[in-house]
Amino acid sequence: xxxxxxxxxxxxxxxxxxxxxxxxxxxxxGTALSAxxxxxxxxxxxxxxxxxKPGVGTGTPVQxxxxxxxxxxxxxxxxxxxxxxDTSGYIYAQCLYDPxxxxxxxxxxxxxxAETCTPNSTFDSWTLTLRPNVKxxxxxxxxxxVVVNNFATLKASLLxxxxxxxxxxxxxxxxxxxxxxxxxxxxxxxxxxxxxxxxVFGQAMIDQYKAGNQNxxxxxxxxxxxxxxxxxxxxxxxxxxxxxxxxxPYLDQITLRPIPDTIQRESTxxxxxxxxxxxxxxxxxxxxxxxxxxxxxxxLNNTIGEVSMAFIMLNTVVAxxxxxxIRQALAKATNQTQIQKIFGGGFTQTVNGIFxxxxxxxxxxxxxxxxxxGAKKLVTEYKAEHGTPTIQLLTIPDxxxxxxxQIIQQMWSQxxxxxxxxxxxxxxxxxxxxxxxFQAATSYQFGAVNPDLNYVWWSTTTAGPVGSIALNxxxxxxxxxxxxxxxxxxxxxxxxxVKAYQSVNQQLAKDLPYIWLxxxxxxxxxxxxxxxxxxxKLPNGMSGYAFDEGIFSPTQIWMSK
Amino acid sequence: MGKYLIRRFLQLVVVSFVISVLVFMLVHxxxxxPTTQILGANDxxxxxxxxxxxxxxxxxxWHQYTIWLNAAFHGNxxxxxxxxxxxxxxxxxxxxxxxxxxxxxxxxxxxxxxPLALVVSRxxxxxxxxxxxxxxxxxxxxxxxxxxxxxxxxxxxxxxWFPATGYIxxxxxxxxxxxxxxLPSVAITAGSIAVYFRVLRSDLISTxxxxxxxxxxxxxxxxxxxxxxxxxxxxxxxxxxxAGINIGSLIAGTFVVELLFALPGIGFALVQAVEQRDYLVxxxxxxxxxxxxxxxxxxxxxIFTIVDPRVVRE
Numbered sequence: 001x002x003x004x005x006x007x008x009x010x011x012x013x014x015x016x017x018x019x020x021x022x023x024x025x026x027x028x029x030g031t032a033l034s035a036x037x038x039x040x041x042x043x044x045x046x047x048x049x050x051x052x053k054p055g056v057g058t059g060t061p062v063q064x065x066x067x068x069x070x071x072x073x074x075x076x077x078x079x080x081x082x083x084x085x086d087t088s089g090y091i092y093a094q095c096l097y098d099p100x101x102x103x104x105x106x107x108x109x110x111x112x113x114a115e116t117c118t119p120n121s122t123f124d125s126w127t128l129t130l131r132p133n134v135k136x137x138x139x140x141x142x143x144x145x146v147v148v149n150n151f152a153t154l155k156a157s158l159l160x161x162x163x164x165x166x167x168x169x170x171x172x173x174x175x176x177x178x179x180x181x182x183x184x185x186x187x188x189x190x191x192x193x194x195x196x197x198x199x200v201f202g203q204a205m206i207d208q209y210k211a212g213n214q215n216x217x218x219x220x221x222x223x224x225x226x227x228x229x230x231x232x233x234x235x236x237x238x239x240x241x242x243x244x245x246x247x248x249p250y251l252d253q254i255t256l257r258p259i260p261d262t263i264q265r266e267s268t269x270x271x272x273x274x275x276x277x278x279x280x281x282x283x284x285x286x287x288x289x290x291x292x293x294x295x296x297x298x299x300l301n302n303t304i305g306e307v308s309m310a311f312i313m314l315n316t317v318v319a320x321x322x323x324x325x326i327r328q329a330l331a332k333a334t335n336q337t338q339i340q341k342i343f344g345g346g347f348t349q350t351v352n353g354i355f356x357x358x359x360x361x362x363x364x365x366x367x368x369x370x371x372x373x374g375a376k377k378l379v380t381e382y383k384a385e386h387g388t389p390t391i392q393l394l395t396i397p398d399x400x401x402x403x404x405x406q407i408i409q410q411m412w413s414q415x416x417x418x419x420x421x422x423x424x425x426x427x428x429x430x431x432x433x434x435x436x437x438f439q440a441a442t443s444y445q446f447g448a449v450n451p452d453l454n455y456v457w458w459s460t461t462t463a464g465p466v467g468s469i470a471l472n473x474x475x476x477x478x479x480x481x482x483x484x485x486x487x488x489x490x491x492x493x494x495x496x497x498v499k500a501y502q503s504v505n506q507q508l509a510k511d512l513p514y515i516w517l518x519x520x521x522x523x524x525x526x527x528x529x530x531x532x533x534x535x536x537k538l539p540n541g542m543s544g545y546a547f548d549e550g551i552f553s554p555t556q557i558w559m560s561k
Numbered sequence: 562m563g564k565y566l567i568r569r570f571l572q573l574v575v576v577s578f579v580i581s582v583l584v585f586m587l588v589h590x591x592x593x594x595p596t597t598q599i600l601g602a603n604d605x606x607x608x609x610x611x612x613x614x615x616x617x618x619x620x621x622x623w624h625q626y627t628i629w630l631n632a633a634f635h636g637n638x639x640x641x642x643x644x645x646x647x648x649x650x651x652x653x654x655x656x657x658x659x660x661x662x663x664x665x666x667x668x669x670x671x672x673x674x675x676p677l678a679l680v681v682s683r684x685x686x687x688x689x690x691x692x693x694x695x696x697x698x699x700x701x702x703x704x705x706x707x708x709x710x711x712x713x714x715x716x717x718x719x720x721x722w723f724p725a726t727g728y729i730x731x732x733x734x735x736x737x738x739x740x741x742x743x744l745p746s747v748a749i750t751a752g753s754i755a756v757y758f759r760v761l762r763s764d765l766i767s768t769x770x771x772x773x774x775x776x777x778x779x780x781x782x783x784x785x786x787x788x789x790x791x792x793x794x795x796x797x798x799x800x801x802x803x804a805g806i807n808i809g810s811l812i813a814g815t816f817v818v819e820l821l822f823a824l825p826g827i828g829f830a831l832v833q834a835v836e837q838r839d840y841l842v843x844x845x846x847x848x849x850x851x852x853x854x855x856x857x858x859x860x861x862x863x864i865f866t867i868v869d870p871r872v873v874r875e
Contacts, residue, residue, distance in 0.1 A: 076643045158611060162608075215644070263710060264710075270718050425836055
């Protein structure tokens with residue numbers, strides 16, 4: 001399933017879950033089981049292409065040149081406390097800023113702008129030491145004071161403050177030393193600093209904002225310096241000649257162009273208007289894979305941790321979906337294989353939960369297989385007691401999703417449901433999710449480096465009655481899931497973590513708040529001139545997370561001559 | 562003439578005021594509000610209340626309207642809730658794009674439709690006329706979002722003659738700008754050609770049967786002179802009226818083409834703002850577009866008085 005226009009908002013919700021936003025710092029444990037150098041046990045495999053790995057540069061890096069990237073959507077600004085960074089937003093951010101920590105290829109959290117990050121013995125206090133001699137592009141120094149001021153601004157913001165509720169204080173204990181004190185022990189705290197709240201912006205931006213400038217000029221320590229931005233047209237940044245990572249970046253200039261329509265984006269790549277594009281349409285992979293002159297990388301084989309899933313969300317507290325038989329019937333009536341065949345581009349695999357078969361947390365579950373006869377039986381049983389079950393299936397005005405829900409409507413109708421479809425604007429659908437005013441709705445979510453980061457979406461503490469605000473949108477309040485998530489978050493024993501999350505997945509398959517459809521697929525296509533766009537290296541020499549569901553690093557890209 | 566123009570101007574003022582009220586009310590009738598877009602999943606009741614107060618959206622609607630109208634009179638159309646750009650700036654950057662798109666497309670449309678109509682109207686129902694009529698009928702049936710991908714596939718990807726997307730302002734690189742605007746403009750032109758051709762052809766055929774045309778022929782005037790000097794002017798009234806409405810509707814109606822070709826015009830900005838419940842942007846752009854539409858009709862009416870002096874006398 002592809003989503004051009006809605007991607008920014010939906011992806012923001014997903015990324016909000018993936019801890020930049022509302023989740024990680026609210027207490028999700030993560031890959032950093034001690035300090036910020038432990039491995040999560042996550043794995044990734046790369047696709048191979050004839051002659052080498054796609055996106056991995058060969059030969060000697062070439063200094064100079066300009067890269068133009070076609071993005072799915074536009075950013076709404078560059079000020080982290082105020083603006084929403086979805087997939088496209090993070091690409092902008094990677095050009096201008098650096099995060100305090102970053103995700104490595106093995107899924108662990110590694111220092112980036114911070115040199116070290118060390119917890120105390122009880123994991124409720126974290127000390128970050130910043131790198132010395134790093135300057136912002138306005139010439140000011142990176143100091144602990146700036147980081148503390150960053151934190152204060154983020155904490156005060158309505159948008160990002162929620163993500164920092166567990167952080168009691170952030171104080172400077174030296175020119176380059178910052179201490180975060182937490183409300184409660186959290187072994188995975190630093191994972192959140194790899195997201196929006198961890199990208200460090202200059203004091204000048206804070207000062208400009210306080211002076212009334214709602215769109216402060218970006219000031220960061222990143223590989224590129226902001227030059228110009230025409231919303232919905234282009235963004236241009238030039239090489240930071242004083243970048244603290246010696247020898248980087250290779251490019252002289254990077255230009256980002258939002259091109260919402262997928263076909264037009266692909267056409268622009270083919271005509272040389274851009275050098276790279278992103279896509280959420282599986283057919284993009286079909287159209288470019290194996291074609292000479294282009295390289296393709298996708299999230300099918302390059303995702304660490306949990307992938308984003310497309311699913312139908314069912315409200316477990318409103319009739320008729322509050323009846324487990326109904327949820328079972330809907331799941332049995334849904335032919336996942338057929339949906340994937342039509343909309344998955346032939347790439348996706350059968351899913352029985354939040355973990356794919358190559359995940360260490362994967363296990364078999366009792367997620368219902370396609371069984372229309374079994375579904376009819378359950379519907380008949382329900383009908384005898386309550387009458388024909390009526391379902392309103394909500395979705396956003398996306399052409400591809402409209403096709404999907406029509407097929408699902410047919411599948412459900414054939415087993416006895418009375419199904420109507422409603423298309424609602426993204427913003428209103430989110431409102432309905434938050435307030436629980438829905439029965440069934442399409443969604444995609446749960447992509448996360450670490451399963452801890454999805455705690456808020458499944459916790460009993462975030463469920464609530466219809467009409468109240470609840471981030472556990474499906475209102476599936478299951479103590480078994482809660483207990484296992486807490487175990488997973490707080491234990492340092494990997495085997496125990498795996499067992500706990502397998503139990504979560506198995507319980508979700510029993511409770512059925514979600515009918516899984518397929519993995520959400522991101523892809524990136526680049527002309528063969530673009531080198532090394534999926535092979536980032538972290539400051540400590542480790543390989544970085546190459547392709548975080550659409551996000552790549554521009555720092556080490558070069559253009560071959 | 563002066564009285565006529567003053568009367569029309571006063572009508573413009575009244576219509577603009579009515580439009581401002583309608584636009585304001587319609588926007589606020591949309592379900593939802595900007596807080597969800599701004600706060601996302603952090604849209605708690607408490608945060609929402611704070612934000613609504615910050616944005617002034619907790620005030621009664623009539624109060625919000627008077628604040629907005631007062632600011633608009635002083636040239637301040639407000640600021641986007643999402644990216645905090647001023648509406649004036651959004652219009653200033655987007656309007657030239659949309660205007661250029663409309664200008665090029667309409668020039669192309671007139672340049673093709675008028676000569677074609679002049680040629681075929683002399684001999685209606687002949688092969689040339691039949692082919693032209695059928696072709697334009699087909700063009701009428703093809704909306705821009707169908708024409709655009711075909712143009713890109715053939716002329717951009719296939720032949721490599723034009724870029725698929727992109728926009729550089731005319732002031733920065735005039736030739737590149739024109740090059741980039743050809744395909745988007747042609748995508749809009751197709752429908753306009755069809756409309757203008759059919760309207761003008763029909764009026765020309767009717768005019769050519771008038772006595773004064775017979776008189777002109779009997780005086781030995783050339784066909785070219787008859788068509789251009791005598792037939793075209795009285796046949797252009799409908800064309801003017803239709804052109805006025807068509808151009809007016811294109812002001813923000815180009816959003817599909819702007820979306821497909823990634824042009825930062827006001828049409829696309831307006832649609833985005835509606836999706837995001839960015840009230841002030843919607844109100845500001847809608848108001849300006851509506852006023853522009855009225856002004857265009859005003860200009861068309863003025864042109865009418867020149868083309869047909871009888872309008873003023875009546």
